[in-house]
Amino acid sequence: MSExxxxxxxxxxxxxxxxxxxxxxxxxxxxxxELAPREFVSLIGPSGCGKSTLLRxxxxxxxxxxxxxxxxxxxxxxxxxxxxxxxxxxDAVLFDWRSVSKNIALPLEMLGWGRxxxxxxxxxxxxxxxxTGFADHRPWQLSGxxxxxxxxxxxxxxxxxxxxxxxxxxxxxxMTRERLNLELLSIWEQTGNTVVFVTHSISEAVFLSNRVxxxxxxxxxIAGTIDIDLPYPRTVETRExxxxxxxxxxxxxxxxxxxxHLLPEEEAVLE
Amino acid sequence: xxxxxxxxxxxEWLPPLVVFAVVVGLWEGLVRALHVQQFLLPKPSTIVSVFxxxxxxxxxxxxxxxxxxxxxxxxxxxxxxxxxxxxxxxxTAGKALMPIFIAANAVPIIAFAPIFGAWFNPVxxxxxxxxxxxxxxLPVMVNTLRGLQSARPRQVELMRSYAASELEIWxxxxxxxxxxxxxxxxxxxxxxxxxxxxxxEYFGGALNALGVTINSDAQVFRFDAAWAGILVASLxxxxxxxxxxxxxxxxxxxxxxxxxx
Numbered sequence: 001m002s003e004x005x006x007x008x009x010x011x012x013x014x015x016x017x018x019x020x021x022x023x024x025x026x027x028x029x030x031x032x033x034e035l036a037p038r039e040f041v042s043l044i045g046p047s048g049c050g051k052s053t054l055l056r057x058x059x060x061x062x063x064x065x066x067x068x069x070x071x072x073x074x075x076x077x078x079x080x081x082x083x084x085x086x087x088x089x090x091d092a093v094l095f096d097w098r099s100v101s102k103n104i105a106l107p108l109e110m111l112g113w114g115r116x117x118x119x120x121x122x123x124x125x126x127x128x129x130x131x132t133g134f135a136d137h138r139p140w141q142l143s144g145x146x147x148x149x150x151x152x153x154x155x156x157x158x159x160x161x162x163x164x165x166x167x168x169x170x171x172x173x174x175m176t177r178e179r180l181n182l183e184l185l186s187i188w189e190q191t192g193n194t195v196v197f198v199t200h201s202i203s204e205a206v207f208l209s210n211r212v213x214x215x216x217x218x219x220x221x222i223a224g225t226i227d228i229d230l231p232y233p234r235t236v237e238t239r240e241x242x243x244x245x246x247x248x249x250x251x252x253x254x255x256x257x258x259x260x261h262l263l264p265e266e267e268a269v270l271e
Numbered sequence: 272x273x274x275x276x277x278x279x280x281x282x283e284w285l286p287p288l289v290v291f292a293v294v295v296g297l298w299e300g301l302v303r304a305l306h307v308q309q310f311l312l313p314k315p316s317t318i319v320s321v322f323x324x325x326x327x328x329x330x331x332x333x334x335x336x337x338x339x340x341x342x343x344x345x346x347x348x349x350x351x352x353x354x355x356x357x358x359x360x361x362x363t364a365g366k367a368l369m370p371i372f373i374a375a376n377a378v379p380i381i382a383f384a385p386i387f388g389a390w391f392n393p394v395x396x397x398x399x400x401x402x403x404x405x406x407x408x409l410p411v412m413v414n415t416l417r418g419l420q421s422a423r424p425r426q427v428e429l430m431r432s433y434a435a436s437e438l439e440i441w442x443x444x445x446x447x448x449x450x451x452x453x454x455x456x457x458x459x460x461x462x463x464x465x466x467x468x469x470x471x472e473y474f475g476g477a478l479n480a481l482g483v484t485i486n487s488d489a490q491v492f493r494f495d496a497a498w499a500g501i502l503v504a505s506l507x508x509x510x511x512x513x514x515x516x517x518x519x520x521x522x523x524x525x526x527x528x529x530x531x532x
Contacts, residue, residue, distance in 0.1 A: 061428055081434045093425045097447045097525040106443075107433050141525045 010162055011035040011058055011068070011193040016067035018053055018220075026219035027053045031067070033213065033222065037161070040188060040195045042205035044251065050220025051198045052166050058196060059087055061162050066219045072161060083111065084107060085162035086155030090170045092147035094139035101126070101135040104154045126155040128187060145176040152184070156191060163193040170200060170240045178239075181207055185234055202255070205231075206247045207239060224254045314493040315418075318439040321499040328484065333503040336468050339396045343403020344464035348457060351405065351411030358412075359445075376409040376476035380467060384474040387474065402460040403467030407460035414456035418449025451526055454519040462516045465508040 011034065018028040027050040035041055043051040056062040060076035071079035079085065086107075094103050101254055105118045113121070126132045128148040139147055146167055155163060169177040177249055181204060188195060199205050205212045209228050216223040228239055228247055238244055273354070293295065295315050302314045309317075354372070358365030391398035422444045472482025485500035500519055508515045523529050 058433055061431055080432065083433070085432070087429065089425055089429070091425055093429050095426070095444070095447070096527065097450075110433055110435060110443075138525060138527075215467070216393045225389065 006081060007136070008036065009034045010037050010039070010072060011196065012068075012070040013054075014068045016054070016057060016064045016069060018050070018057060018062070020064045021216070028057070028064070029219035029221050031220075031222060035192055035194050035196065038192050039211065040197065040207040041211045041217060042197045042199055044199055044202065044205045044212055045215030045220075045223070045255070046217055048220075049215040049217040052213050053195060053220065054215075055164050055166050055198050058162075059085055077137055083107070083158050083159055084162050086158070086160045087164040088148070088155050088166065088168045090142075090153045090167040092139070092151040094147055094150055096139055098139075099135065100131065100137050100139065100142070100150055102133075102152055103139060104157055106154060107158050112158075121157060122153075125157055127192065128156070129153045130183070138219050143176075144172050147181055148172065148180065150185070152187065155195070156187070159191075161194060163188075163195045165195065165197045167200060169204070177201075177204065182207065182234075182236070189233060203239070206244060207234060209248050210245075212251055214251060223257075226250055227253065281514025307487045310492055310494045313498055317495050318498045318502055322502055325496055325499055328397045329499055329503050331499070332479050332481040332484045333507055335396075335400075335477065336472065336478055336504070336510075337465075339399040339471070339480075340403050340464040340468040340507070342396070343375075343399040343467055344407055344460055346400060347404030347407025347464070348411045348460050351460075352415050354408070354412045354451070355415035355419060355449075359416050359471070360441075365416075372409055372412065375405070380406055380470060384471050387471070388474055389431070392468045394477055397475070399468045399471035399476060399480075402471040403464040406463040406467040410459045410463070411453070411456040414452045415449055419445045421452065422448045450523050451528070454515065454523060458504075458512060458519075461511040462508055465511060466505060469471045469504055 013031050013033045016028055016031040017026070020028045029055060033041075033054075043054060045051050053062065057064050058071065058076065059082040061067075069076040072084050074082070074084070095106070098106065101122045103117075104122050105113075108118045108121060122135070123132075126135055129152055131146060131149055131153070134142065134146070139150065142150065151168070169180050172180065185208060197205070197208060206228055212226045212228060214223045214226065215221065226247065230241065230243060230247070273446075291519075298312075299315050302312055354368070357367060380402060385406060387398040387401045391401065410519075419441075426444050427440055430444055435443070469482040469485070472480045473486055476483045481500055481504055485497050485504075487494040488494070488500060520529060
């Protein structure tokens with residue numbers, strides 16, 4: 001790998017291993033992964049494969065036991081301090097004591113942005129996630145899907161180059177999830193972020209990503225990577241294309257081939 | 272909208288008002304019908320008339336005691352919040368201090384009253400404030416601590432992703448999370464403060480204090496006056512409680528629970 005190529009990668013993981021001292025569980029073992037700018041990469045695998053841990057390692061929310069993590073050519077710690085990434089969790093994690101617009105503005109307040117500048121930016125973001133008119137609502141007055149759109153707007157507010165998403169639509173119903181998948185792609189096309197997207201859903205991973213990274217559990221490892229060569233912009237028709245079904249099958253088979261030690265409930269995830 | 276609100280307010284207040292009227296009516300009727308002795312239970316109408324005729328004594332006495340209760344409430348609650356902050360921040364200090372706090376709270380407050388009387392001037396307001404403060408301290412401290420520790424791990428993790436310092440996490444997440452817990456405790460403490468001040472006065476206090484007045488009225492069989500004093504005490508207790516509820520509605524108006532109530 002040349003110096004220039006290394007500098008280009010938004011995320012670069014080399015030999016990342018994470019063991020938890022309690023019980024000696026190896027959550028991640030020897031993970032090598034590289035993300036180019038504007039890439040949309042999904043991490044998929046059964047429970048316990050370490051995909052969420054991997055996301056937290058990238059975000060410097062947990063430290064790897066060994067191996068190196070670079071984000072935009074910096075250490076993960078430095079990247080976090082510089083606001084290089086925004087994160088979205090499965091639960092929207094909104095603050096009840098803040099209105100929708102103030103929830104979105106929270107990171108901007110912490111960066112010391114002035115009131116007027118925050119207001120302008122929040123208006124843009126509300127427009128981006130199609131929540132114009134909900135600025136003064138309280139989080140608990142919104143549906144689950146709307147709450148998650150607020151969380152996405154908040155994560156993008158300070159224009160980080162990287163967006164980390166930990167099963168962001170996992171708690172939503174199928175129809176809302178599919179609509180938000182389309183919206184997320186349209187947001188991504190406008191903002192040009194690099195996205196790491198953790199999911200349990202094969203169809204979601206294939207529909208959204210450039211690349212699907214399949215992980216296997218105990219210890220958490222990368223079982224294989226599948227390039228998704230479906231053209232963008234993807235639409236509702238994409239889900240009906242023969243190539244889409246081939247890729248879904250390919251991901252499913254890769255998951256299955258590595259799933260011989262799975263517990264019954266993890267087997268169910270793969271169905 | 273306003274009309275609906277008014278109807279809503281009436282519907283909300285009607286049941287307690289009806290219950291209150293029925294209880295007072297039954298009390299009045301039964302005392303008259305059964306010829307209950309004055310010293311056992313005076314009629315509500317007698318209590319109210321004494322409440323009015325003795326107003327020059329009772330109301331200033333109530334106000335004096337109310338100030339003691341308010342002082343104790345402020346000191347005890349303030350100390351409770353400070354202690355919760357320290358204990359929440361420094362776990363080891365918390366583990367060392369908690370048993371002492373709990374042991375102090377397990378002692379019946381009546382046992383402390385003569386001791387505080389000896390520490391401070393027994394006639395002074397400070398000794399009553401001290402008793403009220405001790406009563407208020409633990410509920411406020413325990414609830415505030417619980418609140419400060421109730422921030423969801425994901426919220427803290429989100430703040431870490433913004434490279435927030437511990438102080439910022441405390442101020443932007445832990446404090447707002449603790450506020451509803453704090454107000455629950457303050458409501459309990461507001462009632463305890465009034466009890467503490469009056470109990471303290473039973474062991475000696477200024478001649479124009481409510482607890483002293485109630486006590487001496489009872490000793491000379493002026494039970495109607497004692498009951499009128501109790502009425503003053505409970506009205507002032509309700510006033511303090513209501514003030515805390517009003518503050519809660521302003522400060523925690525974002526809470527879905529407050530909105531619903």
